[in-house]
Amino acid sequence: MSALPQTFIDWFNGQGWDIHPHQSDMFDRKDAAALVLIAPTGGGKTLAGFLPTLVELADGAHKGLHTIYVSPLKALAADIRRNLTRPVQEMDLPIRIEDRTGDTSYTQKRRQRVDPPHILLTTPESLSLLTSYEDAPRMFAGVSRIIVDEIHALSESKRGDQLMLAISRLQAMAPNLRRVGLSATVDDPDAIGRELAPSCTACDIIHADPGPAPNISMLVTDTPPPWAGGGAKYAIPAVLEQVKKHKTTLIFHNTRAQAEIFFHNLWLENTDDLPIGIHHGSLSRDQREAVETAMTQGALRAVVCTGSLDLGIDWGDVDLVIQVGAPKNVKRLVQRIGRANHRYNAPSKAMLVPANRFEVIECQAAIDAALAGDLDETRKNSGPRDVLCQHILIRACAGPFDENDLLAEIRSVGAYADLTRAEFDDCLDFVATGGYALRAYDKWQRLMRRPDGQWQLRDPRSAARIRMNIGTIQDTDTLKVRMRGAGKPLGEVEEGFASTLTAGDTFLIGGKIVRYQGIRDLVVEVTKSASQTPKVATFNGTKFATSTQLSDRILSMFAMGEWPDLPAHTADWLALQSEVSKLPERDRILVETFPHDSRHYTCVYGFAGRNAQQTLGLILSQRMEQAGLDPLGFVSTDYATLLWGLEPVTDPHALLRPDGLRDGLDEWLAGNMVMKRTFRTAANIAMLTERNSPGNRKSGKQVTFSSDILYDTLLRYDPDHLMMRITRVEAMQGLVDFSRIEDMLTRTGGAIDHVALDRLPPLAAPLLLEVGKIPVLGSGRDRLEAEKAAELMQKAGVKTQ
Incomplete structure (x- = not known):
């Protein structure tokens, strides 16, 4: 190991610590252009990442910003500041450490741009914002290192794409910038390395001892x-x-x-x-x-x-x-x-x-x-265009730019390495003019080309609006919740949830039951409630889909035939399914058909995840309609889609034929809220629409209304507009998850097991509980739901205990 200064050796000894091999390796390779450390939780990743920085700053010679640390969470940045401050204080190092997030005061943010700390702890959004200022080159000129913590979490989202674009901008301002990534959970380290490293640089990867099994x-x-x-x-x-x-x-x-x-x-x-x-x-x-x-x-x-x-x-x-x-x-x-x-x-x-x-x-x-240690594989798509459009606007806020230089910077980012000139020009034209259907409106005329060929903002005052809308996090529209007459908010609820409330309704927030009084100035006003049972819950929340890897493991478990690791009640349930029908197999699609309560049911086990199974329900419903089977509805979980109608399905092969899967789907999506929701998100990120403006925050309804009008206008007059193409791609990858349907059909090769039954099969029975879920208010709700479940499972021949 390269020699640590005696001050650091004494500090380690004083803690009773020996430096870990991976910390030593990180210090030895401190001059690498790009470096990734994969180490278990508690393995000292943070100290490993910061040790070269602390040593380089220990003599007090460096002035200004030296190291930027990027975290996915504001709380993590604050935690790192607390943990990093301790060794700095105990070794009496002349190092100033500060964090900069959405929670940082305006005064401190302004001071940091004038007099930056040696180490700045921040988030992707705040870093992008900092690069948008005209004085960014002065602030970042001396930056030597950037540390991206929990890089796996960022790499799987648009926040990661935005961060890597911001780092490409930093690299242009500080050519000797060294990049460091830290993570405990990475399924493909080489992919992470390619994402972190600039296109011309290889990335060193250090693996720490994984430690004992959990x-x-x-x-x-x-x-x-x-x-x-x-x-x-x-x-x-x-x-x-x-x-x-x-x-x-x-x-x-x-x-x-x-x-x-x-x-x-x-x-x-x-x-x-x-x-x-x-x-x-x-x-x-x-x-x-x-x-x-x-x-x-x-x-x-x-x-x-x-x-x-x-x-x-x-x-x-x-x-x-x-x-x-x-x-x-x-x-x-x-x-x-x-x-x-x-x-x-x-x-x-x-x-x-x-x-x-x-x-x-x-x-x-x-x-x-x-x-x-079998982690889920991350499927990485090419760099999203809405994030790229936002990045171009961020770059314009910092001053005039040459389009060729900007394109070269963008192509240094792994996700955008294959970006064509035509694709870049498409985004630049959209940012500059709004695109064909919108170029007549001054609102979207945001960039202009100068006589020297460089691009700049048409109106410098628009920089303030752009900065207020930087970011890719698109939470469901929320409203603050505040006790009537009180100052600080309790938190937030979705605007859609708030719109369902009537005066006197009680709901949960922060573990408290509160009584809804009304909405005033985009704030939900509540009072305390003595009730012990809320009338309604709160938040829709994110519904994760089961990963492909976990679905494969479940199907492999089914193939075992015996399940000694499962509780008896669940193992008996699977055994009964094998006896009455059969268990789904990895290389075949199981389709069960059966009558129940004067309806005909079809259950398709695709194990494709909730979004894909819902899309499959749409496709199959359309095909049942075309076949005259009079479908009435469907419900989906991560593993199956249950459809019901007036006529029985006798030929599931016809419903699941791979050809023409998209027929009618694009048309259905075009007028569906799925596409409008996707468009709204993409339009916000690309800054076609904005949530915030100086002195004014739009409500979710206002944003939805304006984005819906734009969507309908573009659909009618310019369906090939960049934003419409982005929307179609995003919808098929996200809310529709069409690729997992295609993967399912490819995996099974069209092999279908059709089991026609005269009774409710055990594995399908819980889906009927999803179908019949009707809100029942009061203390008897749990009892009624339990009685309904017991009745259904009894019909399926399953013991309820």
Whole structure:
């Protein structure tokens, strides 16, 4: 190892630490143009990433900004600042460290541009914003290193594309910039390396010792999981027992709604008054920070949370992670598991709580995959054009630019390496004029070419509006929630949710039950409620689709024929399915048809994920209509689509023929809300529409209204407009997920097992609970749902206990 200064050696000795081999390797290769470290949680990734920076700054000679650290989460940036400040203070190093996120005050942000710290901790959005200022070259001229933490999480989203474009801009301003990526969970390190490195540079990859295997198990409960649903209320007594046995437990959920409901039910059962908090992205900053501080101090026994605490934050004495609901993704599970026993070479401890009976199978598959180190493969698409359009506008805010220089910068980013000149010109023309159908409107005439050939903003004042709308995070439109007469907000709820409320309705936010009073100035006003049961929950939340890798593992489990690792109630269910019908196979599509309650049902097991299965339902419904089978509806889960109608399906091969799958789908999508939602998101990112303007924040309804008008206009007069092409690509990749339908048909080669039954089959029975889910208010809701489930499963011949 290269010699560390004596100050650092003494500090390590004072901590009783030996430098880890991967930290030593990172220091030895500190001059590499691009470097990725893959190390387990608690393995000292942060110190490994920052050690060269601290050494280079230790003599106090460097003036201005030296290292930029980029985190996916504001909370992680703040946590790193706390952890990094300690060695700096203890070694008395002349280093100033500051963070810059959406929570940073305006005054501090202005000062940072004039007098930047040596180390700046920030997010992709804030970094892009900084590159948009005319003084950016002065601020970034001396930058030597950029560290991208949790790079795997960023690489899978448009935030990663935006970040890499921003880094290409930094590289142009600071040609000697060195790039560092840190991660604990990477399925394809070489792909991450190619993404991080500029096109002309190879990336060094360092693998740390992965450490001991995690301790993962399924939580054992006295009551078996229900047949449908996602709340896992049945497991709360067992969860509380585990909380009592451990110092601090993180209880992860996949959606904010599930977290709120679970926290409420957990609190009602918490007769020992254990200190328990809740943390998710829609809560107010004050409430989030209060929970984070309490966790750091070890003052909480449990925190119910979502992805807001997924990533590498070191929260006090967390010694158990509980995942409620199937994780849907192995990398997500591994990341969350790593929050427990956040120490090198200490096994993490985690328990999974399936929300329903099928999730028992998925949870076991996820446990097996995590223990085998078999991570989900990330399918990376080419660089999204809406992000590119935003980047061009960001670049224009900083001053005039040469289009050839900008294209060269963009092509240095892996996702845009194959960008053609015509594709770039298409985006540049859209940004400059709005495109063919919109070029007559001054609003979208944003760039102009100068006599010297360079491009600049047509109106310099538009820079302020552009900066206010930088970013690719497109949350569902939200409104602040505030106690009537109080100052600070409690958090946020979706505008669509708020529009369903009437005065007097009660709902959950931040673990509190509040009573809705009305909306005033785009704020939801509430009062305290003494009720112990909310009339409605809150938040729609993100619904993750089960990954292809997990679906394959489930199908492989089915092929085993025996399931000693599964609870008896679930193993018996699968055995009965084999006896009555058959279990789905990986290389064949299982189609069950059966009568029930004077309707004819068809269940197609595709294991293609929720979005793809829903799209499959649309396609099959269309084909049933064309065949005169009078379909009435369908419902989809991650693993199957259940359709019902007035006539029986006798030839599923005709419904599932691969030719003409898109016939009618594009036409249906064109006038569907799926496309309009996708267009609105892409239009916001490409800045065709804007959410924020100086002194004015538009409501979601206003943005939706204006984007819908634009969509309808372009659909009619310019259907090949850049934004329409972007929308079609995004819809097919995202909400429609058409590629997984194609993968399913390719995987099975059109092989179909059609099982015609005269009774409800066991595996399809839970889908009918999805069909018949009618909200029932009051304390009898759980009982009625349980009775309905028992009745259906009895018809399917399944023991209910």
